[in-house]
Amino acid sequence: MAGFILRRILMTIPVMLVVAIVVFLLLHLSPGDPAAIIAGDNATTADVEAIRISLGLDKPLIEQFLLWIGALLQGDFGVSVFNKVSVWTLITQRMEPTLALATVTMSFAVCIAIPVGVLAAWKAGTWIDHLAMGIAVLAFSSPVFLIGYGLVFEFARTLRWLPVQGYTPMAQGFTGFWQHLVLPAISLGLVFAALLARMTRSTMLDVLNEDYIRTARAKGLAPGPVLIRHALKNAAVPIVTTIGLGIALLIGGVVVTESVFAIPGIGRLTIEAVTQRDYPVIQGVILIASFVYVLINLGIDVAYALLDPRIRY
Amino acid sequence: MMKIRHILLAAAMTLSSATGVLAADKTLRAVVHADIKVLDPTWTATYITTRFAFVVYDTLFAYDSKFQPQPQMVDTWTTSDDKLTWTFTLRPGLAFHDGAPVTSNDVLASLKRWMIKIGAGQAFAKFVAHMDVVDAKTFRIVLKEPFGLVLDSLGSPATAYIMPEREAGKPPNEQITAAIGSGAFKFVREEWRPGNKVVFARNQAYVPRKEAPDMMAGAHLAKLDRLEWLYIPDANTALSAMMTGEVDYYEMPPLDFVRVLKESPDITVRNIDPLGSQILLRPNSLFPPFDNYKARQALLYIIDQAEFMQAVAGDESLYLKFCGAYFLCHSAAETDVGSEPLRKPDFAKARALLKEAGYDGKPLVVLQPTDRPQYNAATAVLIESLRRAGIPVDVQSADWSTISVRRMRRDPPDKGGWNLFITSQGGPDVSSPISNIWFNSRCAEANPGWACDLDLDKLVGTWTRESDAAKRHALIPDIQARAYVSVPYVPLGQYFQPIAYRNNVTGVLDAPMPIYWNIDKK
Numbered sequence: 135m136a137g138f139i140l141r142r143i144l145m146t147i148p149v150m151l152v153v154a155i156v157v158f159l160l161l162h163l164s165p166g167d168p169a170a171i172i173a174g175d176n177a178t179t180a181d182v183e184a185i186r187i188s189l190g191l192d193k194p195l196i197e198q199f200l201l202w203i204g205a206l207l208q209g210d211f212g213v214s215v216f217n218k219v220s221v222w223t224l225i226t227q228r229m230e231p232t233l234a235l236a237t238v239t240m241s242f243a244v245c246i247a248i249p250v251g252v253l254a255a256w257k258a259g260t261w262i263d264h265l266a267m268g269i270a271v272l273a274f275s276s277p278v279f280l281i282g283y284g285l286v287f288e289f290a291r292t293l294r295w296l297p298v299q300g301y302t303p304m305a306q307g308f309t310g311f312w313q314h315l316v317l318p319a320i321s322l323g324l325v326f327a328a329l330l331a332r333m334t335r336s337t338m339l340d341v342l343n344e345d346y347i348r349t350a351r352a353k354g355l356a357p358g359p360v361l362i363r364h365a366l367k368n369a370a371v372p373i374v375t376t377i378g379l380g381i382a383l384l385i386g387g388v389v390v391t392e393s394v395f396a397i398p399g400i401g402r403l404t405i406e407a408v409t410q411r412d413y414p415v416i417q418g419v420i421l422i423a424s425f426v427y428v429l430i431n432l433g434i435d436v437a438y439a440l441l442d443p444r445i446r447y
Numbered sequence: 448m449m450k451i452r453h454i455l456l457a458a459a460m461t462l463s464s465a466t467g468v469l470a471a472d473k474t475l476r477a478v479v480h481a482d483i484k485v486l487d488p489t490w491t492a493t494y495i496t497t498r499f500a501f502v503v504y505d506t507l508f509a510y511d512s513k514f515q516p517q518p519q520m521v522d523t524w525t526t527s528d529d530k531l532t533w534t535f536t537l538r539p540g541l542a543f544h545d546g547a548p549v550t551s552n553d554v555l556a557s558l559k560r561w562m563i564k565i566g567a568g569q570a571f572a573k574f575v576a577h578m579d580v581v582d583a584k585t586f587r588i589v590l591k592e593p594f595g596l597v598l599d600s601l602g603s604p605a606t607a608y609i610m611p612e613r614e615a616g617k618p619p620n621e622q623i624t625a626a627i628g629s630g631a632f633k634f635v636r637e638e639w640r641p642g643n644k645v646v647f648a649r650n651q652a653y654v655p656r657k658e659a660p661d662m663m664a665g666a667h668l669a670k671l672d673r674l675e676w677l678y679i680p681d682a683n684t685a686l687s688a689m690m691t692g693e694v695d696y697y698e699m700p701p702l703d704f705v706r707v708l709k710e711s712p713d714i715t716v717r718n719i720d721p722l723g724s725q726i727l728l729r730p731n732s733l734f735p736p737f738d739n740y741k742a743r744q745a746l747l748y749i750i751d752q753a754e755f756m757q758a759v760a761g762d763e764s765l766y767l768k769f770c771g772a773y774f775l776c777h778s779a780a781e782t783d784v785g786s787e788p789l790r791k792p793d794f795a796k797a798r799a800l801l802k803e804a805g806y807d808g809k810p811l812v813v814l815q816p817t818d819r820p821q822y823n824a825a826t827a828v829l830i831e832s833l834r835r836a837g838i839p840v841d842v843q844s845a846d847w848s849t850i851s852v853r854r855m856r857r858d859p860p861d862k863g864g865w866n867l868f869i870t871s872q873g874g875p876d877v878s879s880p881i882s883n884i885w886f887n888s889r890c891a892e893a894n895p896g897w898a899c900d901l902d903l904d905k906l907v908g909t910w911t912r913e914s915d916a917a918k919r920h921a922l923i924p925d926i927q928a929r930a931y932v933s934v935p936y937v938p939l940g941q942y943f944q945p946i947a948y949r950n951n952v953t954g955v956l957d958a959p960m961p962i963y964w965n966i967d968k969k
Contacts, residue, residue, distance in 0.1 A: 166848035170855060172485055174492035175870055176884050178566070178894050179855050185490075188620040216484030217641050218624050227640055283683060291687050298687040299679060396679040396688075398643035406482060406642050406680075409818070411848050 135439065135446075139432065146428045153424045154206070157417050158199050166411040167191070168215045189215050202417070211421075212414035214407075221418035224403060231301045232399035234311070235391065236384055238319040243327035244377065250327075251334025252361055258339060266331065274328035278387050282321040282394040289317060299396035318395040322387045326380045333376040337369040344368075370441045378434035385423065473968055474673040475952065477961075478685045480699035482642050482678040486634070487623040488608050489564040494873075498698075498960050500608045501663075502647055502674070503544075504628035507535065507554065507609065508602030509663035512721070512957060514779060514875050516602030517664035519656070520549065520609060520629070530593050530914050531576075537584045540654035543611055544633045551586040555579075556615035558588075561607035563619045567882050568607060570911075571600045595914040596881065604663070604959060605876050631655070631669035631964045645676040647963075660956055660965045667964040670954065674963050689714065689947060695968060697947040698961040701820070702760050708947045716947045718765075719957045722775050723943035724873035726759055726825055727885055727936045729896040731866050734859050735805065740900075742804035743934035747788035748797035749836050756940040758824040766942035773886060773927050776941055778878035784924040785931030789938070794836040801838070810841035812860040814868040816850045825869045825939060854895045868896075869939065874959040880907045880926050885936045898935035 169185040170177070186192050190201070205212055211221035254266040273281075290298040296317055302310030341347065342365055350360050389401035400419060407415035438445045481495040488500035508516040518524070522538035541549035555578050561568035562575070574594035579587045588597070600606065609615075614623050626634040632647035639645055655666035677694060679685040682701045688694045690711060700708055700716075709716045728746060736742035756766035770776040771786025788796075811833065815826040833840050843865070845853070850868065858864035876882040886907075890899035906926045913919040946961055951969040956962055 165845065165852060167852040170851040171848055172491050172493075174494075174496075175851070176492050176872060176894065178884075178892070179857075180892075181492075182855055184620060188622070214484075214641070217486070218622060219641055224641060228642075286684070286687050291690055294691060298691055298693055299684050300677075300693070393681050394684060396643075396677070396681065396684050398640055402680070403642055409846065409848060410484065 135436070139436065142428075142432045142435070146425065149428060150421060150425060154203060154417070154421060155199075157420045158202065161411070161413050161416055162195055162198070168411040168413065171410050172216060202414070206421075211418040214412050214415050216410060216412055221414050224415060225400065225418060225422060228398060228400045228403045230303060231397050232388055232392070232401060234301075234304070235315060235318055235322070235388060235397060235399060236381070238312075238315045239323040239326065239384060239387075240377070240381075242319050242323040243330055243380070246323070247327040247330035248334050248366075248373070251331040252338055252366060254331065254335040255338035255342060256357070256361060258335075263335075267335065270328040270331045272328075273324040274332070276325070278321055278325060278390045279394050281324055282317070282391060285317045285321055286394075301397045301399075314395075314397075318391045318397060321394070322384065322391045325387065326383060329380060329383070330373070330376055334369070334373055337372045338365055341365045341369045367441070371438055371445075374434060374437050374441065378430055381430050382427065385427075473671050474675060475671050475696055475963065475966060475968055476675045476677055476694040477696035477698060477963070478679050478688070478694050479645075479676045482680075483645055483676070484641070485622065486626045489560050489619075490622045492565070492605075494960065497604060499626075499634075499645070500628075501604075501630070501960065502632045502963055503626055503630050503634050504608035504610065505541070505549075505630045505667075506602065506606050506663075508598055508606070510602050510604075510875055510959075511664040512662040514878070516598040517658075517661070519602070519664060519667075520554075531590045533588045533590070533597055534581065535586055535588075538654075538656070539584075541629055542652055543629045544627050544650060545611070546652070547611060548583075549609060549629050550583045550612075551580040552583075553612045553615065554586055554609055556612040557607045557609045560610075560615045560619060565605060565607075566884055566887075567600055567603060567605040567876070570881050571596075593912050593914050595916070595919055596879075596911060599879070602663075603876055603879070603882060604874050605882055629653075631667040632674055643678060647674040647676075648672065655964075662956060662958050663962065669964055670967040671963070689949075692949060695949045695952050696961075696966075699944055700947050702762065702765055702942075702944070705762055705765065705945060705947075713950055714947050715950055715952075716945050717955070718943045718945045719955060719961070720873070720943060720959050721957060722778055722873070722875060722878065722959060723767075723941050724871050725770075725775055725877055725941050726755065726821070726869065726871040726939045728829065728867060728869055728939055729885060729894075729936045730934070731860070731864065731895075732897050732899050732935075733857060734864065734866070735807070735809075736801060736811075737866060739804035740933050741800045742806055743937075744788065744932070745797040745800035745804070746937045747931070747934065748793040748800070749832050749838075750789060750937055750939060751792050751832065752789070752938075752940040754832070755825050755828050756942055758828045759821045759940070760942040765945070766940055770938065770941040773930050773938060774878040774880065774883060774923070778875070779920065780878045780880070780923045782924045782927050785928040788931070792832070792836075797836050797838075808839065809861070810839040811866040812841045812843055812864065814850045814854060814865050815842055815844040816847045817844050818846045821871070822847075822869050829867070829869060857897075873944075880923075881911050886930065888933065888935050893935075896936070898933070900929070900933035900935065903929045903933055903935070 169182050169189060169191060172185050173181045213220050214224060250266050254263045257263050286298055289296045296313055301314050304311045347365055350364050389405055392399045392401040404419050483495045483499050485491045485496050488496050505520050507520050509519040511517045520537055520541055521535050524535040526533055537549060543549060562572035574590045574592060576589045576591045581587055611627055614625050617623060631650055631653045633650050635646040635648050649669040649672050655668050658665040660666050685697060686704050689697050705716055708714050730737035730743050732738055752769050760766040767776055771783045771789050772781045774780035813830060816822045830840050830842055854865060854868050856864050860866045880886055884894055887893045888898040888900040888903045890897060906929055910919055910922045910926060948955060954965040954967045956965050
């Protein structure tokens with residue numbers, strides 16, 4: 135196993151190199167210029183050109199790439215072309231809200247989806263199954279921003295139970311922290327919970343039709359142990375895969391959710407950097423996101439081996 | 448007896464701590480229109496950076512509500528009889544946020560940077576022979592020739608912000624990131640979260656002027672302990688936060704939301720900007736057909752300002768039905784001379800002028816920014832107007848970032864260039880022929896579109912040199928009449944962007960941009 139993990143980690147190096155080259159080229163070959171945005175709407179061509187030169191954007195592309203990759207190899211992600219703050223600082227400032235949102239969302243989704251999926255499979259064909267899956271289809275089909283606006287209207291504007299926007303770090307108190315995360319986590323988590331519930335149900339249905347489940351029931355085991363100990367454990371591999379893939383879904387959803395709820399996370403940082411053509415920030419965020427994604431996939435593979443003794447690397 | 452004393456003491460302490468809490472809670476949470484990316488006002492002309500500069504920095508002069516420059520950092524000044532030597536003395540008590548006193552060296556370094564980096568400063572520089580330090584608080588500006596706008600240049604929103612010499616003296620192409628001013632509020636860097644929040648604290652050491660606050664002039668009274676700028680990119684979220692009282696002040700609510708905000712009994716919606724903004728159509732003077740002035744004149748006969756303003760602002764209370772003044776209606780430079788062609792569309796006349804200009808019927812390349820709602824709406828009206836006039840259009844839609852690069856290109860329209868785009872400008876600078884940057888007709892030195900009319904520029908030069916305000920004012924009709932011949936741009940209308948604030952916010956001053964001194968929160 136250790137050898138497998140080491141090999142996979144080493145494999146990330148060429149992957150990250152390819153990502154770096156592709157991201158750099160995509161950004162610099164697409165239209166748009168940060169110098170024009172810095173200069174403002176009413177700038178002259180000379181103003182913009184002066185800023186381009188000061189940012190080094192007038193240099194040949196290959197020279198710009200070598201400068202960037204050289205700094206990157208020394209652990210320097212560069213600085214934002216706009217505010218001159220280091221990219222690493224910007225990312226670390228935004229990391230906590232995004233991690234908090236992703237964790238709470240994932241916990242919420244898993245806590246809701248797996249029991250609902252198991253229940254729907256156990257009661258397959260009954261009204262409980264139809265209701266659960268009906269709600270799942272509705273939740274999966276609803277855009278995240280629409281759910282977000284609906285929750286804000288009801289729970290923030292009408293009932294005034296929760297804040298509309300913003301984020302309070304956990305260090306400033308747990309109450310503020312969770313109050314600011316409830317609505318975003320629900321709006322983002324519902325979509326993922328729906329996907330996970332449907333996957334759990336279908337996987338559980340397959341497992342529940344297996345001979346060993348029939349045997350367990352015939353032995354007189356209670357439904358609880360049959361469902362949890364025998365069925366759910368054997369259905370875990372596809373569910374874990376879905377959770378892993380769901381993190382990619384979550385990354386996309388975080389961008390929307392952070393905008394709707396004004397959470398200063400990585401998603402918003404990315405959107406702002408893209409619209410402003412802040413090249414070093416976009417490059418830094420994408421590289422780190424790619425690295426995290428590779429790690430998640432590695433984590434899923436390791437989880438397979440832990441959950442299923444037949445899988446060995 | 449002892450017990451009673453203890454109880455009273457405890458009550459007093461509780462009260463004082465409660466008062467302390469209230470005082471500490473004098474925080475204004477304001478939703479700003481953009482995230483501040485650049486702190487250096489000499490590095491960018493974006494509105495958000497200018498507004499930041501007015502919070503943190505102080506200026507030598509500032510406009511009052513009659514748009515007259517009044518002394519701000521300056522205490523007294525004298526002018527020589529030939530109007531070439533100007534001597535200024537700073538008022539006592541001025542200090543930067545790091546505690547250092549403001550000196551003449553700081554002022555001159557800031558003026559020099561402004562004269563290199565900013566258009567208004569560059570215009571000023573053309574008249575300056577030299578600038579000298581007389582003593583720590585006195586400095587002198589000596590002109591090469593008379594310049595009628597010395598105080599206006601030092602007092603307009605495009606003026607020099609006074610920084611410490613060690614910052615202002617940095618190479619012009621090096622961005623200043625320190626943001627150490629001498630204004631009524633200090634920038635709290637450690638709480639700055641780019642893309643989310645900017646925090647300012649009251650400058651306890653600030654000595655305001657004695658005069659009453661009057662727009663940008665007079666006393667800058669910082670009544671708030673703390674000012675937080677929040678960048679909430681989603682307008683619906685910002686609206687909800689305003690409705691629930693999570694934020695106190697919304698400096699640029701989308702015009703679509705104005706009606707909703709007005710309906711709230713807890714919110715005041717008010718236009719604080721006496722001049723508003725001008726939206727304008729810019730033709731590219733480098734290439735046919737708009738390299739011919741007759742083709743540019745044809746545009747005047749295609750435009751119906753009311754249609755544009757309806758699309759841009761919607762609510763009739765937010766725009767003027769017609770404004771033919773290049774230098775804004777309600778300004779001191781307002782005149783309607785020459786604006787007759789703009790009053791009513793006449794497509795036949797437009798076609799005739801285009802024919803005289805030798806227009807070959809090629810589709811006109813119109814740039815449409817899809818992520819700027821007001822420009823997008825106005826461009827949609829423009830496209831429809833051109834088509835109604837029988838002029839083919841090649842619409843190039845893209846995000847603002849892409850458009851802002853393309854409009855800089857001097858290539859032919861069918862090779863990556865363009866024929867027409869829409870932009871806007873606001874504030875008192877528009878009302879001056881020298882600082883209205885889209886009016887600049889100095890060919891290659893002009894903004895994209897490269898308006899080229901040296902006769903018009905000569906008229907502006909004469910206006911600039913005239914030091915008698917009445918005589919200067921009398922030159923405006925001639926300048927505008929000439930502008931309606933060469934048409935550097937077409938004014939599409941004038942609209943007003945109101946602000947919104949909770950009713951517990953008081954002391955909001957009228958000004959061309961949101962300013963935060965004098966504001967209090969109950």
